[in-house]
Amino acid sequence: AQTVTQSQPEMSVQEAETVTLSCTYDTSESDYYLFWYKQPPSRQMILVIRQEAYKQQNATENRFSVNFQKAAKSFSLKISDSQLGDAAMYFCAYELDFMNYGGSQGNLIFGKGTKLSVKP
């Protein structure tokens, strides 16, 4: 069974600095997707960034980037120039490519989350 591990329950960063959140996963499959979701106090889950496993190039979205190491099964999130609005729970998630393995979209496996605090 696939699992996702976030080893840092809490992290803290100074405003304008850079922070990296860790995520490792376990799978025996080769085609899958990885996501980082942000959950602010408002509770809504917001997609931050996504990565296709077959793409070696690391995804970037403005101040957010990932370091995807497929062989090591690692998918860390780097937040540059941290802002107060970045304070939230961050969840790493894995989804098998259902187009190749059957099933359906939406069966994401989530980690337990990392609570990020941003200090002014």
Place this chain on the structure above:
Amino acid sequence: NAGVTQTPKFRVLKTGQSMTLLCAQDMNHEYMYWYRQDPGMGLRLIHYSVGEGTTAKGEVPDGYNVSRLKKQNFLLGLESAAPSQTSVYFCASSRGEVPYNSPLHFGNGTRLTVT
């Protein structure tokens, strides 16, 4: 532009009571999902639907039923609530294509407490 709307936002039930959570989306998405989030955990899939009139079980379906009579609505029912069902429930929707191109859109969640 409402996106995904969940009602109610909060609810307290006594053990054995029943209730229905409503999810509505205005994006014409084919797929809809119900997740639960327990303290210190990520989301887990309860049930999902790949189109109007269809439903399927997710990872943790026991104790819940769902219906998708209209494309825009997805209902989650608890027939006899138990304290173990105390959780935050999230609805989501998507176009149902390759996940990279069809991200999930989430509602704001319903906090349910069963005493």
